[in-house]
Amino acid sequence: MSKNRIPILMTVSVATSVMLAACAPAAPPPAAPAATVAPAAPAATAAPAATAVPAAPAGKRGSGGTLKILYWQAPTILNSYLASGTKDFDAARLIQEPLAAVDPDGNIVPVLATEVPTEANGGFTKDKMSITWKIKPGVKWHDGTDFTADDLKFSYDYCIDKATGCVNIGRFTPIDKFEVINPLTIKLTFKQPNAYPWQAFVGSNGYVLQKKQFANCIGDKASKDADCQKANNAPIGTGPFKLRDFKSGDVVTYDFNPNYHVADKPFFKEVIFKGGGDAPSAARAVFQTGDTDYGWNLQVEAKILADLQTGGKGTLRTSVGPNVERIMYQPTDISPEAGDKRGELGTQHPFFSDVNVRKAFSIVIDKKVMSESLYGPAGDPTCELITWAPYISADKLFGGRNDCTKPDFDTAGKLLDDAGWKKGADGIREKGGKKMHVIFNTSVNALRQKEQALMKDAWTKLGVDVELKATDAGVYFGAGPSSNDNIAKFFVDIQMYTNGAGVPDATVYMCGFASEFVAQKANSWGGENNLRYQSKDYDALCSAMKAEQDPAKAKDLALKMNDLLVAKDYAIAPLIARKNVSGMAKDLKGINMSAWDSEMWNIADWSR
Amino acid sequence: MATYFVRRILIAIPTLVAISFVIFALLALAPGDPMAQFATNPEVPPAVREQLRASLGLDQPMPVRYVKWLFALAQGDLGWSFAARMPVVEFLAQRLPQTLAVVGVAYLVSIIIAVPVGVFTAARPKSWLSHIVSVVSMAGISLPTFLSGTILLLIFSVLLRDSPFQLPMIYDTQLKVKDFASLLQQFRQSLMPIIVLALFNAGAMTRFVRSAMLENLPLDYVRTARAKGLTEGVVILKHTLRNSLIPVVTLVAVGAPAVFAGAIITEQIFRVNGIGELLITSIQRSDTPVVMAIVFIFAVLVVLSSLIADVCYGLLDPRIKLS
Numbered sequence: 001m002s003k004n005r006i007p008i009l010m011t012v013s014v015a016t017s018v019m020l021a022a023c024a025p026a027a028p029p030p031a032a033p034a035a036t037v038a039p040a041a042p043a044a045t046a047a048p049a050a051t052a053v054p055a056a057p058a059g060k061r062g063s064g065g066t067l068k069i070l071y072w073q074a075p076t077i078l079n080s081y082l083a084s085g086t087k088d089f090d091a092a093r094l095i096q097e098p099l100a101a102v103d104p105d106g107n108i109v110p111v112l113a114t115e116v117p118t119e120a121n122g123g124f125t126k127d128k129m130s131i132t133w134k135i136k137p138g139v140k141w142h143d144g145t146d147f148t149a150d151d152l153k154f155s156y157d158y159c160i161d162k163a164t165g166c167v168n169i170g171r172f173t174p175i176d177k178f179e180v181i182n183p184l185t186i187k188l189t190f191k192q193p194n195a196y197p198w199q200a201f202v203g204s205n206g207y208v209l210q211k212k213q214f215a216n217c218i219g220d221k222a223s224k225d226a227d228c229q230k231a232n233n234a235p236i237g238t239g240p241f242k243l244r245d246f247k248s249g250d251v252v253t254y255d256f257n258p259n260y261h262v263a264d265k266p267f268f269k270e271v272i273f274k275g276g277g278d279a280p281s282a283a284r285a286v287f288q289t290g291d292t293d294y295g296w297n298l299q300v301e302a303k304i305l306a307d308l309q310t311g312g313k314g315t316l317r318t319s320v321g322p323n324v325e326r327i328m329y330q331p332t333d334i335s336p337e338a339g340d341k342r343g344e345l346g347t348q349h350p351f352f353s354d355v356n357v358r359k360a361f362s363i364v365i366d367k368k369v370m371s372e373s374l375y376g377p378a379g380d381p382t383c384e385l386i387t388w389a390p391y392i393s394a395d396k397l398f399g400g401r402n403d404c405t406k407p408d409f410d411t412a413g414k415l416l417d418d419a420g421w422k423k424g425a426d427g428i429r430e431k432g433g434k435k436m437h438v439i440f441n442t443s444v445n446a447l448r449q450k451e452q453a454l455m456k457d458a459w460t461k462l463g464v465d466v467e468l469k470a471t472d473a474g475v476y477f478g479a480g481p482s483s484n485d486n487i488a489k490f491f492v493d494i495q496m497y498t499n500g501a502g503v504p505d506a507t508v509y510m511c512g513f514a515s516e517f518v519a520q521k522a523n524s525w526g527g528e529n530n531l532r533y534q535s536k537d538y539d540a541l542c543s544a545m546k547a548e549q550d551p552a553k554a555k556d557l558a559l560k561m562n563d564l565l566v567a568k569d570y571a572i573a574p575l576i577a578r579k580n581v582s583g584m585a586k587d588l589k590g591i592n593m594s595a596w597d598s599e600m601w602n603i604a605d606w607s608r
Numbered sequence: 609m610a611t612y613f614v615r616r617i618l619i620a621i622p623t624l625v626a627i628s629f630v631i632f633a634l635l636a637l638a639p640g641d642p643m644a645q646f647a648t649n650p651e652v653p654p655a656v657r658e659q660l661r662a663s664l665g666l667d668q669p670m671p672v673r674y675v676k677w678l679f680a681l682a683q684g685d686l687g688w689s690f691a692a693r694m695p696v697v698e699f700l701a702q703r704l705p706q707t708l709a710v711v712g713v714a715y716l717v718s719i720i721i722a723v724p725v726g727v728f729t730a731a732r733p734k735s736w737l738s739h740i741v742s743v744v745s746m747a748g749i750s751l752p753t754f755l756s757g758t759i760l761l762l763i764f765s766v767l768l769r770d771s772p773f774q775l776p777m778i779y780d781t782q783l784k785v786k787d788f789a790s791l792l793q794q795f796r797q798s799l800m801p802i803i804v805l806a807l808f809n810a811g812a813m814t815r816f817v818r819s820a821m822l823e824n825l826p827l828d829y830v831r832t833a834r835a836k837g838l839t840e841g842v843v844i845l846k847h848t849l850r851n852s853l854i855p856v857v858t859l860v861a862v863g864a865p866a867v868f869a870g871a872i873i874t875e876q877i878f879r880v881n882g883i884g885e886l887l888i889t890s891i892q893r894s895d896t897p898v899v900m901a902i903v904f905i906f907a908v909l910v911v912l913s914s915l916i917a918d919v920c921y922g923l924l925d926p927r928i929k930l931s
Contacts, residue, residue, distance in 0.1 A: 070778065074881065074889075076691035084691050084893065085645035165663025167652050205651055222693075223663065229694045247702050248692040249889060250781055250881040274778055276879040281761070284777065289769050291777040474892050477648060478641025479657060485639065487647060488654065499648035509650050519654070526654035 062256040064267040064608055070292035072282045074249045074275020079232040080207045081159055081166045082222065086598075089204040090296070091252050091273050093600040095142075096237035098206035099133055099152075100198065102596035104319055105389070106504030108198050112136055112147065112208065112238060112261075116198065128193040128549075133201070135184040139261045141210050142242045148183040152201065154211035163219040168205040175200060195546075195554070196505040203503075204598040210236045240266035240604035250275060260604065267590075267607035280304060286583035287311040294591075295583040296599060301447055302376025305581075315586055318377055318579040321595020322388050322500030322509070325379070325576040327440075327455070328531045329358045334491045343491060344520060345532060350434060352493065356419050358570035360412035361494075363404065364458045371576050374447055379576040381405075386506055386562045387577040388595075391555055397577055401559070402567040412462055421463075429463040438493040441469040441485065443476040448496065451575070479525070488525040490532070498578055504596055506558040511542040513565060533571050538564050613915070620911045627907045628681075629674065632900060636670040640894035642690045664690050677900065686904075687897035691890070696901040700883065706781045707870045707882030710798050714805035715867050719860060721810045726817025730825065731844050741814065748811025753804050757877040760800045775800055779880045801878045805871055809863075816859055820852035854924055861917035865909035869902065 075091035076084065083089050099113040108116045114134045117123020123132045139147040156178050159166035177189040188200060200206060213236050217228035233246050238261065241254035252273040256266050274292070279300050286295035288311030298305065298316070309316060333347035341347050351357045367381035382397040383404040392400065399405040421429040421436055429436040440456070442448045449470055456466040469492065471485040477497070484491045501509035511517075512528035515535070519527035538561060545557040565572050580595055590605040643660050646652035652660075661667060665676075680687055686696040729738040764775040776797050785791050824830065825848055833843045870884025879885075883902060890898040921928045 076689075077693055079693070082693055084642060162659050163663060165660050167646065167656065167660060169656055169659070170651055170653055220663075223688065226695075229688065232693045245782065247781060247881075248689075248694065248699060249886060250702070253782065274879065276881045276885060277778075277876060281777065281877070284761075284766060289765050289774070289777055291765070472640075474640040474644045474894060475638075476644075478639060478644040478894070479647070479654070479661075483639025486641075497648055499650065502649065502651040512650065524658070526658055528650070528653055 061260070061264050061266065062258065062269045065269055067268040067271045067294070067606065068292045069271060069273045069294045069296070070277075070282050070285055071273070071275045071296045072277050072279050073297075075252060075273065076249045077232055078235050078243065078246060078252070079209070080204065081155075081164070081168055081209065082232060083167055086204075086297075087275065090598045090600045092207060092235065092237075093204060093239070093598040094241040094252075094254050094271060094273070094603055095235055095239045095243055096207035096209070097239045098203055098208065099135075099201040100203075100206075101601045102203045102504070102594055103601075104592060104594040104596070106596055108202060110136075112139060124197055128190075128195055128197070130187055130189040131197040132181070132185060132187045135186075136261060137184055139238050140259050141212075141238055142236045142257060143210075143212075144259075145210075145212060146183075147208070147238050149180040149186045150183070151208050151211045152186050153178055153180050154214070155207075155209045156200070158209055158214060158218050158222070161219050164217075164222045166222075171199045171202075171205050195549070196503060196507065199503065203596060204601070205502075208238070212236075241271055244270070262604055265604040271603075280308075283308045283583055284311070286314040286585065287316075288313060290314070290585065293585040293588055298581050298583050299378060299447070301450075302372070302374055302378070305376060305378070309583075313585060314583045316377055316581065316583050317591060317593055318581050319593035319595045319599075320388065320394060320577070320579055322386075322502075322504075323498050323578040323595070324382060324385055324387055324500055324574045325451070325496065325498045325578055326385065326572050326574045327494050327496045328490070328572050329361065329570070330490065330493045331532050331534070331571070334493070340521075343489060343532070345518060345534065349493070351419070351421065351431075351436060354419050355570055356415045357421070360415040360419075360462065361459060361464075362570050362573040364407045364409055364412045364462055365404075365455055365573060365575065366407045366458065367398070367404065367575055370451055370454050374450055375576055375578070377579070378581045379578045382574045382577040383566065384562055384577075385566050385572060385574050386510070386558060387500075387574075388504065391506060391558055391562075402563060404573075407458065409458075409461065416462065423463045427463055428465045435465055436463070437465040437467065439467045439469055440494040440496070441471060441476070441492040442496040443473040444470045445473065451496065486525075488519050488530050490519070490530050496575075507545055507554070510558055510561045511546065513561075514539050514542045531571060533565070533569075535564065535569065616915050616918075620915075624904070624907055624911065625678070628678070628900070628904050631903050632674045632677065632896075633670065635894075635896050635899060636673070638894075640892075642666070642894045644893070677897075681904075686901040689890075689898045690895045691893055691898075696897050699886065699898060700901065700905075703870075703881065703883045703886050704868075706779070706880050707868070707875070707884065709794070710779075710801045710875070710878075710880050710882065711805060711871050711884070712867045713798070714802045714871075715809060715864070717802060717806040718809035718813055721806065722813035723817055723856070725810075726814045727821055727844065727849055729814070730818045730821030731840075733822070744807075745811040745814045748807040748809075749815070751807070753808055753871070753874045754877060756807060757800070757804045757874055760804060761877065764800060777878075779878050781881055798880075801871075801874050801880055804874050804877075813856075813859065817852070817856055820855050821848060824848045824852045850924060854921060857920045857924065858917050861913045861920070862910065864913050865906055868909055869906045 071087050073085060073087045075087045077088050078092045078095065080089050080092040080096065097111050100108045100110050100116055103109050110116050112135060114136050115121060117131050117133060119126060135149060141147055156172055158164055159169050160172050174190050174194055175188050176191040179187040181187055201208065213231050217225060217231060221228050233248060234243055240257055240260045242257050244253040244255050246252045254271040256269055260266065279298050282295040283298045283300050283305060285291040287308045290313040329352040330349050331353055332343050332345065332349055333341065334343050338347060371379055371381040380397060383402040384392055384397055386392060387397055416429055420431045424430045440452060442452060452468045456468055459466050475483055475485055476487060478486055479488055487495060487497055513531060513533045514529065517527040517529040518532050519525045519530040541557050541561045545554055548554040548557060566574055580593055582593060582599060584591055587608050589607050592602050593599050594601055642664060643657045646657055665673065677687065688695050689699050692699055725741055729741050732738055761777060764773065765777045768774050779797050783790060783794055785794050830843060830848055833847045868883065869887065870882040872884040872888045875882045875885040886898065887902045
């Protein structure tokens with residue numbers, strides 16, 4: 001029966017080759033590691049601006065025809081609490097809303113709330129222990145029922161249950177007590193003083209779920225129960241648009257909400273939110289062919305992007321945020337010979353444990369060339385890790401407080417010579433018979449591979465033997481226990497990726513590098529501090545910042561931490577301050593991209 | 609015949625289980641993570657990501673997960689998607705229409721082109737048309753679909769933009785054909801992907817038909833048929849073609865399940881978002897239940913279609929007895 005065998009073998013080989021293809025570097029580069037989810041205003045700014053009134057509507061509600069939005073990553077779920085990426089938060093934002101949004105400057109803008117609670121208006125207590133939100137009266141869900149404080153309480157209960165698997169749980173864990181004062185008022189009491197309380201129900205991590213629809217979906221049932229599965233993909237909201245139809249991973253269509261709680265909005269009658277393809281062709285569709293009105297996250301190499309923009313149909317828009325492309329240097333021994341001690345504190349990297357070696361590597365990188373040739377409008381060179389106002393103004397990022405504008409090979413060479421790493425006969429530096437060999441890993445992404453090549457050139461010139469490595473994004477940013485190639489384990493000498501703070505207040509983000517959060521085998525590599533940075537000075541600055549009540553002083557402390565990381569210890573070399581880059585049809589108005597919230601945060605204001 | 613059927617199906621079951629185990633093991637060993645998107649998001653700290661993985665059942669060891677999957681499958685449950693939190697079956701049902709409308713139609717078109725063209729080029733190997741066909745079919749085989757697809761897009765969407773010949777870059781999966789205008793739109797939006805796929809499939813198939821015909825043409829029975837004074841048309845179509853079809857039927861039958869699996873690259877280029885696109889994005893985001901379902905159904909279809917091919921042999925050639 002050899003005839004029977006053939007198809008079976010073929011099946012296996014087809015399946016195997018599919019799997020192999022999956023393991024090999026995959027084609028579409030998931031360019032920007034999603035980090036554009038965030039809430040509120042920096043503690044360092046005065047206080048959230050009360051009501052930033054957006055642009056006036058351009059006509060009667062629903063009079064604007066069809067708006068076409070294109071995301072090259074398609075939304076797969078519309079319940080943002082179970083989202084798996086920015087695309088899901090953004091697609092859900094048209095339907096569901098938070099109490100308050102965060103504008104591009106980091107100010108908090110009320111949406112479902114009447115005003116933003118501050119110390120000035122008494123909504124935020126002086127001891128920083130509790131915050132009281134007042135809900136806008138008369139807001140209706142899409143099914144016509146009233147939106148009340150019970151829905152907020154329910155959303156909290158839903159998310160705080162660990163079995164639900166809620167991605168926004170971090171926003172709710174600081175809350176000790178959740179009180180419904182009356183149908184239009186809630187009071188949140190924190191476990192400890194919270195200098196930055198505008199987190200729960202703010203921005204894209206804070207949409208409100210309807211109690212009526214999700215009441216039976218807490219815990220295990222959230223994903224498993226058939227009714228809850230339906231609800232997850234057809235949520236009822238208060239937003240400017242109502243769901244008409246959703247094909248998961250493909251397209252969402254919306255109709256305007258005739259009872260939206262803001263007068264005369266939204267302008268568009270319907271929205272088609274399509275997903276799929278890749279960033280370059282999405283750029284083509286918005287700039288050249290006009291197939292779509294809005295193209296999200298067009299992370300395309302500068303030259304290609306500039307070329308596409310000549311198409312005449314669309315314009316490029318960027319928003320400045322906290323995201324920084326950076327490299328980090330390995331402090332511990334990660335050689336396979338280290339065995340169980342691999343990557344553990346207490347071991348020493350053969351040369352990166354020396355600050356002068358790290359400095360030498362950092363000061364030869366030409367960030368300007370990297371930024372201009374690869375990023376163009378999508379990024380600026382930076383010498384700082386904290387890149388946003390009010391901490392640092394945009395013009396001070398490069399050549400401001402910390403200077404790293406010009407590659408300095410003479411100083412770098414001298415630093416390495418002095419550290420005992422002298423050039424050998426083959427031009428490679430060595431010390432005690434050990435060659436200076438570094439493995440440099442990042443994710444598979446055309447842009448990143450070119451950045452790697454630029455840095456390899458510089459370090460090779462310095463006399464370093466550089467081995468480049470690129471790992472599929474799903475693996476590199478993943479945490480599969482079987483993999484050693486992810487950013488959490490950091491089993492290479494240098495790694496590169498982008499991230500940044502989630503909220504305009506830098507406290508939580510900067511304290512992520514504190515000693516206590518170190519990623520080690522003991523905590524399954526689950527600490528924020530995957531750099532394994534250890535500094536008593538830094539820890540002290542972090543504690544001081546957490547306790548600091550004066551915004552100006554807190555800002556100072558944050559900048560000191562920044563300087564320690566990048567300019568004194570050279571533990572991290574910031575490269576590019578990356579922006580969110582989207583394209584939009586020339587006649588589209590009212591778009592105001594915020595890096596601290598969903599790009600769709602003000603879609604009710606969009607018009608033509 | 610019936611016992612033959614039953615026996616073949618029974619033999620297939622352990623094979624399918626073995627296939628499913630291999631795929632599951634490969635997926636479990638592959639170092640992906642459905643929560644990878646959140647790795648650099650400070651709003652979702654590592655501890656929360658660990659909780660999320662646990663809520664997906666990924667904290668359990670691989671053998672446990674496999675046995676659970678197999679038991680659910682035995683009850684006809686393919687599980688729910690990590691990314692969409694809905695039953696995989698529904699997910700596939702959403703995707704199948706556009707895959708059939710594009711990949712299925714392209715497959716039919718390529719058969720309709722390949723058989724007559726293959727027969728003609730075998731019957732008239734020296735004609736200028738045969739030379740053209742061999743060049744075009746070679747190009748069809750050797751041009752990767754991502755290249756031919758991109759070239760078509762550049763010509764018909766970008767260069768010819770704002771002209772009556774402009775074709776849409778974005779496939780509208782919600783289009784319902786109900787009148788002539790929507791039919792025309794469906795034609796316009798599926799034209800490019802169908803050309804890309806049909807060119808690719810028909811290239812290989814034409815050459816296959818042609819070589820099967822060329823193998824049969826010099827044989828004695830063809831000479832006998834000609835000696836009997838039959839017309840060339842009858843000799844070619846009735847005698848040679850029928851005998852040449854046996855390998856072609858195998859090719860068509862074994863290739864047919866590929867229609868279900870969709871066309872990974874072509875679907876992505878044109879945003880058809882059918883099953884092929886679902887497969888590749890699910891692999892990228894480690895959505896194990898979806899990948900398992902697609903690959904497993906594909907395996908079942910391959911086994912079934914090979915069975916159908918065997919039955920067809922009996923119809924085409926009475927000398928083959930199924931027992």
